[in-house]
Amino acid sequence: MIELENVTMTYPGGMTALKDVNLNIEKGEFVFIVGSSGSGKTTLFKLLLKELNPTEGKIRVAGYDYSTIKKNMIPKVRRRIGVVFQNFRLLKDRTIYENVAFAQRVIQTPARFIRRRVPAMLTLVGLADKYKSYPRELSGGEQQRVAMARALVNNPDIILADEPTGNLDPKNSIDIMNLLEDINKRGTTVVVVTHNKEIVNEMKKRVITLKKGVIISDEKQGGYIDED
Amino acid sequence: MKISTFFYILRQGFSNIRRNILFSLASLGTIISCLFLFGIIYAVVVNFQSGMKELENTITISVFFEEDLPEESVQLIGEQIRVLDYVNTMDYISPEEALKNFCEQNYDDPEAAMEAFGDENPLRNSASYSVTLKDVSKQAEFVAYAKDLQGVRSVKSSDVTADGLSTLSSLVGYASVGIVVILMLVSIFLISNTITIGITVRKEEIGIMKLIGATNFFVRAPFIIEGIIIGAVGSAIPLVLLYEMYEKILAYVVGRFKVITSIFAFVSQEELFKTMIPVGLVLGIGVGLFGSLVTTRKHLKV
Known part of the structure; x- marks a missing residue:
């Protein structure tokens, strides 16, 4: 690999x-x-x-x-390749959902697929109920989990x-x-x-x-x- | 490109403008003022050139024939003149018409003067062709050509007027192009500046985009859309304003300075904007597109 x-x-x-x-x-x-x-x-x-x-x-x-x-x-x-950083590198002006969806948008994934895939990833990292929150409202651990969801969403x-x-x-x-x-x-x-x-x-x-x-x-x- | 991607990029273009609103407004303001000025210059130049054309058409050149030239030779000269593509009109002025014109121009009571001359027409050898040209700068060429024709005695023209008009017309044209080019360069610079600031503000986002596999196109497209939107709005606003103002200004000028209308025909609103709208839009959008393309190429190497 x-x-x-x-x-x-x-x-x-x-x-x-x-x-x-x-x-x-x-x-x-x-x-x-x-x-x-x-x-x-x-x-x-x-x-x-x-x-x-x-x-x-x-x-x-x-x-x-x-x-x-x-x-x-x-x-x-x-x-x-899914990337995870020490300082999370989340987009501060977007919700958790949007941060994860962003990774799919940039590779031009169809919208209907994004709507299915993003909640599944947020569930996997245990943040399904916080999809409307902004990064500043989450703890460091939670932010890193969002970053993980973003890294995983495109199935790398x-x-x-x-x-x-x-x-x-x-x-x-x-x-x-x-x-x-x-x-x-x-x-x-x-x-x-x-x-x-x-x-x-x-x-x-x-x-x-x-x-x-x-x-x-x-x-x-x-x-x-x-x-x- | 997928439809959802297209709309996403479009939304991002608008959101770039929103996030960077002050600089976007500054660029927009510059393009609006530049294109407003461009519109004014354009309207003045088009009207000026149309007026020049009118004036040019009134500058006549008289071609006189040798004494007692037979009818066929006069016709032959006429054919040799008419064949030139830059000749606008050609009228035959008979000795009687020449005398009538002379009397009208020089006597208070032309009819009485005509009668006084009776059958003794002093201008009996002054039959001529009165010629106007499509392009007044061709006058010297025409005079030389006409002088060489068989049976032509002399050619009378007004070189000073023709040269003056021709020079003035091109001078106004060059000056206007110069001003517009400078304005456009300023606009490109400001748009480029706005986009650079936008890129700097979104550096983190762009960095993430690149690392998760966004293509060059996808990273650049929202900024190019931003430039196009600023350019399009920046040209539409002054065009609408000028469209509304033109009729009113024309009505004011015609009402206030009636004498102008007797020597100068203004171009109609419809006629002027038939070309000004596409030219203005192409310039505005072109400036926006060019400014953003150059900037994204420079700053967004993936």
């Missing part, structure tokens, strides 16, 4: 964020990518979304080769989550991770970039550890490696 082959990313200023990274994530896997700040996690996240292009190496996501993909195909690849092959529990308390963090695990059990590949030690150690999933742009560990049922 996700394949990186000798990927190196050097920014125009000369800073190398990733060095010769090789990585293979199969369909249906649940993977944590961990590392301290400056380890290259965010760069990897952006490369997977094709927000950045690697200076060297090849990236393949959901069958698309990023080195040869045409510009007009980039939106198509992104539609197969992959969920990419960047520090999804970064702004949440422990209880909400556990809820969100349980939700991600449920989604994974339905067959969606889940990649979580995080530095939440407790959660990584608790869930016993595959853990890829990055340090200064290099993979220093990749364990099937790993734990958080404390660099200190």
